[in-house]
Amino acid sequence: xxxxxxxxxxxxxxDIEWMRSHATMPIAEHVSxxxxxxxxxxxDASQRSHTGYVIVDLSSPARILEVARSPVLVPGSLxxxxxxxxxxxxxxxxxxxxYLYYVGWNLGVTVPFRNAIxxxxxxxxxxxxxxxxxxxxDRSMTEPHFVGSCCVLHEAGLWHMWYTSCVYWSPSVNxxxxxxxxxxxxxxxxxxxxxxxxxxxxxASEQEYAISRPAVKRDGELWRMxxxxxxxxxxxxxxxxxxxxxxxRLDHAVGIVCSESGWDSEMIEYPFVFDHGGQRYMxxxxxxxxxSGFGLxxxx
Amino acid sequence: xxxSRFKRAGLVCRPGGSPWERSHCQNPFAQxxxxxxxxxxxASRDDSNRSRGGWAEVTATADxxxxxxxSERPSxxIGQPxxxxxxxxxxxxxxxxxxxxxxxxxxWSLTRTVPFTFAIGIAxxxxxxxxxxxxxxxxxxxxxxxxxxxxxxxxxxxxDGNFRMWYVSGLRWEVDPEGKNAPIHxxxxxxxxxxxxxxxxxxxxxxxxFHEGEHAIAxxxxxxxxxGYEMLYCARRLGETYRVYRASSVDGxxxxxxxxxxxxxxxxxxxxxxxxxxxxxxxAGASFLxxxxxxxxxDGVGAxxxxx
Numbered sequence: 001x002x003x004x005x006x007x008x009x010x011x012x013x014x015d016i017e018w019m020r021s022h023a024t025m026p027i028a029e030h031v032s033x034x035x036x037x038x039x040x041x042x043x044d045a046s047q048r049s050h051t052g053y054v055i056v057d058l059s060s061p062a063r064i065l066e067v068a069r070s071p072v073l074v075p076g077s078l079x080x081x082x083x084x085x086x087x088x089x090x091x092x093x094x095x096x097x098x099y100l101y102y103v104g105w106n107l108g109v110t111v112p113f114r115n116a117i118x119x120x121x122x123x124x125x126x127x128x129x130x131x132x133x134x135x136x137x138d139r140s141m142t143e144p145h146f147v148g149s150c151c152v153l154h155e156a157g158l159w160h161m162w163y164t165s166c167v168y169w170s171p172s173v174n175x176x177x178x179x180x181x182x183x184x185x186x187x188x189x190x191x192x193x194x195x196x197x198x199x200x201x202x203x204a205s206e207q208e209y210a211i212s213r214p215a216v217k218r219d220g221e222l223w224r225m226x227x228x229x230x231x232x233x234x235x236x237x238x239x240x241x242x243x244x245x246x247x248x249r250l251d252h253a254v255g256i257v258c259s260e261s262g263w264d265s266e267m268i269e270y271p272f273v274f275d276h277g278g279q280r281y282m283x284x285x286x287x288x289x290x291x292s293g294f295g296l297x298x299x300x
Numbered sequence: 301x302x303x304s305r306f307k308r309a310g311l312v313c314r315p316g317g318s319p320w321e322r323s324h325c326q327n328p329f330a331q332x333x334x335x336x337x338x339x340x341x342x343a344s345r346d347d348s349n350r351s352r353g354g355w356a357e358v359t360a361t362a363d364x365x366x367x368x369x370x371s372e373r374p375s376x377x378i379g380q381p382x383x384x385x386x387x388x389x390x391x392x393x394x395x396x397x398x399x400x401x402x403x404x405x406x407x408w409s410l411t412r413t414v415p416f417t418f419a420i421g422i423a424x425x426x427x428x429x430x431x432x433x434x435x436x437x438x439x440x441x442x443x444x445x446x447x448x449x450x451x452x453x454x455x456x457x458x459x460d461g462n463f464r465m466w467y468v469s470g471l472r473w474e475v476d477p478e479g480k481n482a483p484i485h486x487x488x489x490x491x492x493x494x495x496x497x498x499x500x501x502x503x504x505x506x507x508x509x510f511h512e513g514e515h516a517i518a519x520x521x522x523x524x525x526x527x528g529y530e531m532l533y534c535a536r537r538l539g540e541t542y543r544v545y546r547a548s549s550v551d552g553x554x555x556x557x558x559x560x561x562x563x564x565x566x567x568x569x570x571x572x573x574x575x576x577x578x579x580x581x582x583x584a585g586a587s588f589l590x591x592x593x594x595x596x597x598x599d600g601v602g603a604x605x606x607x608x
Contacts, residue, residue, distance in 0.1 A: 078483055079414040079449045079473040106417075109410035111382040133448035141498070144383045144437035169382035176381055 001238075003256040003282055003297040008263050009061055010054050011293025012042055018050040018071050019043075024290030025149065025213060025270045026283035027091050034059040034276070038283065039072065039100075040294060041087035048075050049085030049105060058276060061296050072128050073102060073120055081106055081116045081135040089117070089149040089213070092159075092190065098122045099190055101161075103148050104135055111169050111176045114139075115148040119191070137163065137185070142197045145169065148180065149270075151214040151225075152190065159187040160244055162200050162214040162225065179209045182227060184245060200225070200247050201239055207231040213270040216244070223247075226254070226271040226282070234269035236284060256282065256297055263292035270294075304546075306563060306589055306604035309364045311570060312340065313356040314600035320346050320374050321354055326597035327453075327519060328590040330581040331394055331429050336360045337368070338581060339429055340590060341375070341403075342601055343390035351388035351408065352377055353432065356601070362585035365603050376405060376423055376432045383437045384409055384419045392420070392454040393521075394429065395463075395497065401425040402497065403432045404465070406452035407439060414473050415482045418452035419443065420465075422498070441467065441492060446502040449473065450487065453519050456497070463494040464552060466507065466520035466531065474515075486510070488517040489533060491553055507555050508547060513537035521579045522552070531555065532562065534576040541565075542576035544591060563589065563604060570599040 012019045019042035027039040034057050041049040051073035055066040076082040082104025092099040100120045108114050116135035120128040137147050143165050150163035165183040169176040182201040185193040201211050211229045218224075223241040228234045229251070238254035239247040259265045264286025272283040280299040286292045315323050321344035331339040338358050343351040353376030357369040379385035385407025395402040403423045411417050419439035423432035441451050449470030456465045469490040473483040489507045492500045508517050514537050521532040528550040534542040543561035563575050571593025578591035587606040593599060 076448075077472070078475060079411075079417070079470060079485075081443060081448065083413045107412035108382075109412060110386045114382075114409075132445045134443050134445045135448075138442060138444070139384070139438050141436040141438045141440070144380075146382075166382075168380070171381065178382075 001253055001255040002300055004300045005256070005259070005264075006061060006296045006298055008286070008293050008295040009038070009056060009283075010040075010064055011263070016042075016067075017044060018074070019052055019068075020045050022049075022288075022290040023293045024049070024285060025087060025089060026272050026285070026294040027088055028272060028274045028281070028283060029091055030276070031055065035065070036276075038294070039088045039091065041085075041290065042071075043085075047085075049087040049103075050074050051086055051088040051100075051102065058281075073100065073130075076104065076118075076130070076133065080104075080133055081138065082118050084113075086118065090152050092152045092154050094154045094190060096124055098124065098128070099152065100128050101136070101150050101152050111178075113146075115146045115164075117147055117150055117163065131191070136191065137161075137193055137195075140195060142195070143183070145178075146180075149213045151216050153216055153218070154190060155218075157188070159190045159193075160216070161185040161187065161193060162216055164212045164214075177209060179203075181211045182214050198245065200245070201227060201229075201237075201249065204229070204249060204251070205231065210234075211237070213272075215271050215273050217273055217275075218244070224273075226273055228269035228271065230267070230269075234267040234289075236268050236271045236282075255299075256284070259286075263287055264295060304562060305607040307607055308566060308571075309588070309603040309605050311600045312358060312365045312590070312603045313367050313370070315344055315598075316354065316370055320344065320352050322347050324351070324595075324597045325354070325356070325601045326351065326592055327390055327392065327577045328592065328597075328601040329391075329393060329521070329579040330590060333357070336584060338365075338583070340365075340581075340601060341391045341394070341429075342597070343388075345388075349388075350378055351390040353389060353391040353403075353405070355429075360581075360583035360585060360588070364605070365581075365588060371430070375430060376403065376434075379407065379434070379437060383407075384439045384442060385421055385434075387416070388418075389421070390452075391432075392452075393456050395456050395458060397458055397497065401429055404440075404454035404456050406454070413483075414485070417443070417450045420451050420454045420467060435498075440498055441465070441500045441502070444502055446504050447490070450485075455520050455522050457522060457524075458497075461495075463497045463500075465492045465494070465500065466490070466522050466552075467492060468518055468520070471506075484515055484538070486515045488514075489520045489531075505553060507531075507549075507553065508533065508535075508557060511535070511557070516542075518542070519577045523580065528552070532578045532580065534578065536574075541574035542596075544575050544578040544589075563591065570594055571602055
């Protein structure tokens with residue numbers, strides 16, 4: 001497996017108030033022909049994530065055809081689970097409805113932040129609205145800290161979710177350090193989720209402290225997952241599974257690494273994998289958790 | 301219902317003074333120990349304003365309550381960093397159910413866009429109520445579809461094997477228009493149900509809608525009556541302080557609020573600025589109202605005797 005980088009697609013120029021910086025956690029939605037709408041999270045001057053999009057032509061992906069004038073998703077009201085950021089994580093289509101699962105941000109005092117998963121829904125072609133003022137998935141009896149970025153697949157009446165789950169915060173001289181990995185949840189309707197603590201991708205070593213942004217593809221009997229993992233800095237990882245539940249990490253075989261210089265030279269993370277025109281593509285972030293924008297790669 | 305009259309009996313217990321109990325004996329409620337002995341549970345605060353569970357044992361006579369023993373260490377400690385109760389664990393009520401002694405409590409988190417949030421946790425005692433261990437590091441009822449902001453101040457009753465909870469839920473926060481003070485919370489009492497005491501079902505129904513100018517209705521304490529249910533709670537308007545009120549209900553969902561306070565402030569002393577967080581203690585000789593005064597219970601637990 002080898003990914004050929006096609007270069008950076010987009011990075012905010014800073015002239016839009018809600019999109020001062022970052023284009024984090026890209027999601028591709030097919031529009032028509034070779035046109036794709038790419039959703040991502042951008043930050044305003046106060047570092048609050050808003051979800052926006054650009055429209056790109058995949059046949060000449062250097063060309064941005066349109067940049068969202070207003071955000072698709074904005075932070076929630078004061079005191080709500082997403083009052084400090086609403087960062088889209090996954091788009092799932094079921095029947096006439098599109099489900100945009102997103103990461104809601106709260107800022108804390110004893111620890112710097114706490115995330116929960118929210119949902120916004122939209123009929124085809126229409127704009128998204130929040131499903132509820134409260135979170136869809138929050139910390140639970142078995143996950144007392146937080147849950148975050150997720151991937152949701154809907155097939156044969158069953159909804160699967162792979163999601164980031166924090167195990168603990170540990171104190172350090174630089175403040176608390178989080179540790180999170182990827183767990184699995186299941187649902188009949190995409191709204192009510194059952195969690196039994198099943199771990200999908202676990203830490204490979206003591207040094208590893210963050211595994212996030214799962215992106216799952218099913219190729220017949222083989223389930224594939226890409227994700228971001230880090231000890232020192234983020235890399236894109238890869239795992240395979242026969243059932244979507246039990247995974248084998250094959251990070252060495254992922255076939256994409258940091259560049260020697262440029263926007264994705266320090267880290268690569270938050271992969272999103274999609275197919276189009278007989279090819280498999282990966283959107284991903286580079287340096288600064290999306291601060292340097294996102295790029296595109298193709299499987300060769 | 302005729303209006304109740306109370307004779308104030310003064311402070312029953314004061315903050316212990318050790319590092320975890322520098323101030324406050326907040327949210328008092330009684331556990332019956334037998335032979336006219338009771339344990340009054342409450343929350344005390346350390347120098348960082350973090351609440352932990354504590355208690356005082358008292359002996360009751362018709363004239364008052366006399367303290368006989370105190371918790372030497374917290375009966376319920378705060379949680380690990382990052383958990384919902386890492387900045388405070390405030391006992392709410394006891395449930396003696398199928399041989400288990402359960403404590404529902406309010407866990408406090410500090411936040412930055414608003415000053416705090418809270419959620420409801422559960423703990424269990426294996427020594428008759430002296431100490432409690434949390435059953436989970438996570439809340440049993442936190443923010444959810446119908447309670448997007450906060451949930452706290454639990455009062456749980458088991459009826460025919462079903463659990464009912466009256467609790468405080470946030471409706472909104474409002475920014476101070478002048479930007480000088482922290483955002484103002486708007487919360488009041490709601491009702492939730494559960495079959496196992498762990499998994500709770502909530503809805504949008506508000507038990508006690510605000511009267512004009514009110515922004516906080518807190519600490520519901522519910523008991524059965526011949527006609528249905530009676531609730532003690534406290535309420536305050538913007539810029540004012542808590543008073544203790546009563547409401548009555550046939551079904552526990554729909555409530556009629558009394559118009560005037562059950563207990564008002566006194567002319568001077570530890571409860572002259574506010575009275576709040578009341579619960580009832582029925583003993584052989586008398587019925588007592590346990591309550592807090594100024595500063596949300598800063599000076600300790602007070603008692604008032606219900607006059608026959």
